[in-house]
Amino acid sequence: MMRIISSLSSESNLVDLNALLMSLSSSIICKIGFGKGYKADDEKSNEFSTSRFQGLLHDTQAILTAFFFSDYLPYMGWIDKINGALSKLERVFRQLDEFYEEIISTHLDSHKEKPEQQQDIIDVLLQLREENKVPFDLTLDHIKGVLMKSRVLNFRLSDVGTDTSAATVVWAMTELMKNPNVMKKVQEEVRNLVKEQVCSATIIQEEQLHHLIYLKAVVKETFRLHPPSPLLVPRQTMQECTLEGYQIEQGTLVFINAWAIGRDPESWDNPETFLPERFLGSPNPVDYKGQDFELIPFGAGRRGCPGMVLGVTTIELALANLLCFFDWELPASMKREDIDMDNLPGITAHKKKALCLSATNLLGLQ
DSSP states (O other): OHHHHHHHHHTTOOEEHHHHHHHHHHHHHHHHHHSSOOOOSOTTSSSOOOOHHHHHHHHHHHHHTSOOHHHHOGGGTHHHHHTTHHHHHHHHHHHHHHHHHHHHHHHHHHGGGSOGGGOOHHHHHHHHHHHTOSSSOOOHHHHHHHHHHOIIIIIIIIIIIIIIHHHHHHHHHHHHHHOHHHHHHHHHHHHHHHHHTTOTTSOOOGGGGGGOHHHHHHHHHHHHHSOSSSBOSOEEOSSOEEETTEEEOTTOEEOOBHHHHHTOTTTSSSTTSOOGGGGSSOSSOOOSSSSOTTOOTTOOGGGSOTTHHHHHHHHHHHHHHHHHHEEEEOOTTOOGGGOOOOBOSSSSOOBSSOOEEEEEEOSOOO
8 A cells, every 4th residue: 555655646646535545454354364465457547446345345334324124114025125125135145155255265276285374264164064063964055144244244344344444544634634733643642753763665564552641532522523433333231221211121222422432522621622641641542442431433342343453454554654754735635624524324434535635755755
């Protein structure tokens, strides 16, 4: 991604951060889950094109948020057949099935040769199947079912793993473009780190992130104002209870509005202002790990997001490197006041208009 931005900057072309960051996140998550990265269709191009995997993610999320009459009025399910919703659902399922079939077939030929530290989740499942370490006959259909249904590789991969990491970095960059004083302060921090550790023109690594205190505050403030999933994963009450005088029946569906919680004036001073300093200097700073209910972008409790550490690390690494090696400017005809802050509807709150910026390569990154 950094090389592509460097190439675009040398040609004075705008950088579409939305597309680049989606491709970056997709590749990272696919490498972890499937052992294979899914980047551009044309690796020689300076721009990431929409890969097969990203197309599947887009179609799957569209289906997840689509309206089906049969979900609410089962006796009117025939309308889903007439309007094409059912056929689209079946088409997306077939494409996902073929995708997972291809991934598993590739692993069948190679997983035995991989050292244990390089195995992904499919290698582990295939090994369990061969060694009969489960109390039932584990088939390839079971493995596909795990990939399609599991919390980690279905919802967390397609939604939180890729969409939300990319969306958060885009929102962080958007806020920094609107707040040049914050941009200047966080860039000074990451660039001083590079100078102090004599890391000229090399990528900032994960083990260096703990030095970037202000950058971490920028990420927290982005989570507060732009939670990647404004409505957290729905919950269901396990038993009847009373809340604020209201009798809540067992089995009631519960939606948590993380967007409203992060902007609650009873919890936050100047809640509409992007102010990373609010997370600095306090003896008991608010964190996003589920212990402080004023900020819960990843949920809390036993149903909190299991991919939180991976997601935050991806966000901090991407943001640190973008800010360290490039200066960023709006297109010539655009002012800070013109930046669009609307988001698209959907499970993940993506920026409605793509963030396209001009980058200047400062440190000779090739």
